[in-house]
Amino acid sequence: xxxxxxxxxxxxxxxxxxxxxxxxxxxxxxxxxxxxxxxxxxxxxxxxxxxxxxxxxxxxxxxxxxxxxxxxxxxxxxxxxxxxxxxxxxxxxxxxxxxxxxxxxxxxxxxxxxxxxxxxxxxxxxxxxxxxxxxxxxxxxxxxxxxxxxxxxxxxxxxxxxxxxxxxxxxxxxxxxxxxxxxxxxxxxxxxxxxx
Numbered sequence: 001x002x003x004x005x006x007x008x009x010x011x012x013x014x015x016x017x018x019x020x021x022x023x024x025x026x027x028x029x030x031x032x033x034x035x036x037x038x039x040x041x042x043x044x045x046x047x048x049x050x051x052x053x054x055x056x057x058x059x060x061x062x063x064x065x066x067x068x069x070x071x072x073x074x075x076x077x078x079x080x081x082x083x084x085x086x087x088x089x090x091x092x093x094x095x096x097x098x099x100x101x102x103x104x105x106x107x108x109x110x111x112x113x114x115x116x117x118x119x120x121x122x123x124x125x126x127x128x129x130x131x132x133x134x135x136x137x138x139x140x141x142x143x144x145x146x147x148x149x150x151x152x153x154x155x156x157x158x159x160x161x162x163x164x165x166x167x168x169x170x171x172x173x174x175x176x177x178x179x180x181x182x183x184x185x186x187x188x189x190x191x192x193x194x195x196x
Contacts (some may be wrong), residue, residue, distance in 0.1 A: 044087035063161035
């Protein structure tokens with residue numbers, strides 16, 4: 001067991017647990033510091049993130065930062081914002097987009113990482129995989145996202161900000177009209193000196 005967060009992150013970045021199942025090979029993508037107040041748990045890196053090693057370095061990340069009203073400098077300040085996907089490596093492509101996150105990652109690493117983040121105030125669960133793992137209820141993503149207070153104050157479920165999700169956003173205007181303003185208010189209350 002790693003004694004410090006830095007040692008743990010080094011172990012994670014060296015992980016080869018499911019290397020034989022990864023078409024582009026392992027490249028775990030994670031950012032964290034023990035002082036982080038916000039944790040973003042997403043799905044898994046795409047090919048662009050795999051190439052750059054920078055989480056949310058794509059159109060989905062641009063939309064997520066817009067939702068959170070954060071500049072790239074704020075978003076990538078790991079002393080304030082930790083970023084840990086459900087699957088730490090690019091899982092490959094399936095028939096309808098990227099494959100689901102590898103199932104080994106979260107049970108292998110998440111609990112240890114969370115134990116090293118004592119100042120967390122809010123965890124954003126982006127997409128169905130993170131929500132199923134952490135919330136454990138039988139509600140749909142839409143039900144969770146439109147009723148985020150059910151999971152507070154620790155968790156806040158979000159839809160995936162992928163451009164492929166445009167239809168969901170059009171069908172659920174309440175998300176951008178009422179839920180996002182509440183999330184932005186919550187982020188402002190986290191402690192502006194730490195996040196914004």
